[in-house]
Amino acid sequence: MTQQSTIQLTTEQLQLMLDSVRSAAVAAANCAAPAIVMMRGTFMYCNSRLGDQHDSAYVEEFIQSVLAYKDMESISDEDALKSIAILFYGEAALWWLGVRGAKEVHT
Numbered sequence: 001m002t003q004q005s006t007i008q009l010t011t012e013q014l015q016l017m018l019d020s021v022r023s024a025a026v027a028a029a030n031c032a033a034p035a036i037v038m039m040r041g042t043f044m045y046c047n048s049r050l051g052d053q054h055d056s057a058y059v060e061e062f063i064q065s066v067l068a069y070k071d072m073e074s075i076s077d078e079d080a081l082k083s084i085a086i087l088f089y090g091e092a093a094l095w096w097l098g099v100r101g102a103k104e105v106h107t
Helices: 011-022 056-072 077-087 090-106
Strands: none
Touching: 056 077, 077 090
16 A cells, blocks of 8 residues: 655745745756747646656656746736646645645635
8 A cells, every 4th residue: 555645835835935946047958849839838848857756856857847947938927826736646636636625725
């Protein structure tokens, strides 16, 4: 039987985490440049993914990579929040559904 854990962050905590990592200088070698101009402003062509990893170093690398891609592609915070779900799978996708649901309940 696999053991599952839940990560819970408020929207504000997520934003603080994203803001703190954004200031770091990172290489975005694992993010591809978008092939279609129409899809700019989303994470559609970012190759970074987060799912069932529990290694904090991997999660930190994911965050820095996504923020570098966001900066390179000039993705607004609003558009980033709308499209970041495409980078999640497994446990991370379930966590994101919970975060979004909690936000909708509180607004």
